[in-house]
Amino acid sequence: MSQPSIMIKHVPKEDRPRERLIQYGGTHLSNSELLAILLGSGTKDESVMALANRVLMHFEGINLLKNATIEELTAIKGIGDAKGVVILAALELGKRINQFKPDERYVIRSPEDGADYVMEEMRQLNQEHFVVLFLDTKNQVIHRQTIFIGSLNASIVHPREVFREAVKRSAASIICVHNHPSGDPTPSREDIHVTKRLAESGKLVGIELLDHIVIGDRKFVSLKEKGYL
CATH class of the missing domain: 3.40.140.10 (Cytidine Deaminase, domain 2)
Incomplete structure (x- = not known):
């Protein structure tokens, strides 16, 4: 019989993803912790961290997650339209930041x-x-x-x-x-x-x-x- 999922409210405050990000910065958080912050909450039967881990396992990590569709996300138990849209928005924003180039013309020397x-x-x-x-x-x-x-x-x-x-x-x-x-x-x-x-x-x-x-x-x-x- 599987162990019940530990709710985030029962996790010591200093170990919660949001508090860890504020204190240490995003680079100190795991992929599942960052995703848990985006999800915001779990379900009545599952903590947000457990849900985040399950989403990452479904996509075999962040490499396939980056191309996820809303249909693929909402097919996962515990992910509705609201959570799916937040994930897609974060992924798109990340892509745009990576692709951003300043207005001045780029010079190619090599x-x-x-x-x-x-x-x-x-x-x-x-x-x-x-x-x-x-x-x-x-x-x-x-x-x-x-x-x-x-x-x-x-x-x-x-x-x-x-x-x-x-x-x-x-x-x-x-x-x-x-x-x-x-x-x-x-x-x-x-x-x-x-x-x-x-x-x-x-x-x-x-x-x-x-x-x-x-x-x-x-x-x-x-x-x-x-x-x-």
Whole structure:
């Protein structure tokens, strides 16, 4: 027979998640403690900490939780619309904070700069996205655009689409970026072929392809550094 769940009101005050966050800061709290604060309360049969732990177990941790839907959350016993909406709002806010960039134009001086500009957003995508960064003469990003979503293929990622936008934006150069949802940024043969094709087309129109960066999970590969440009 399972032990009854300990209600949060019976937990010593200094051990409660809210009080611990106030005293020590969020970095000292576990994922379940942070989630318990968002949930606010448990049920009549289960403490908020037990409920938080069960939610995390359902999603096998925070990595899958970040893509949760309201339907998936409310299917868990003890999570209604109100609690589900609070979790989704917190997840969305976290994503926006990670993706926020100041208003001043971002300058790309190295492959690391280019990867940093898109890493947090692109490493979490479940499909391949082919993105182009359009730069001015000072290597400042003046525009970014997703050209294609899906497996990279030279017949689909056509130089015409890339350089038409570059001309429209009066770009001096471009950097192409795409992600590997597997998390492994090792370039494929198709990646290399697309890179060479875009580089040749850039020379014809006078807009240089500075780099093609493949994004993995907190890792990247620069095809320029690999000698393909």
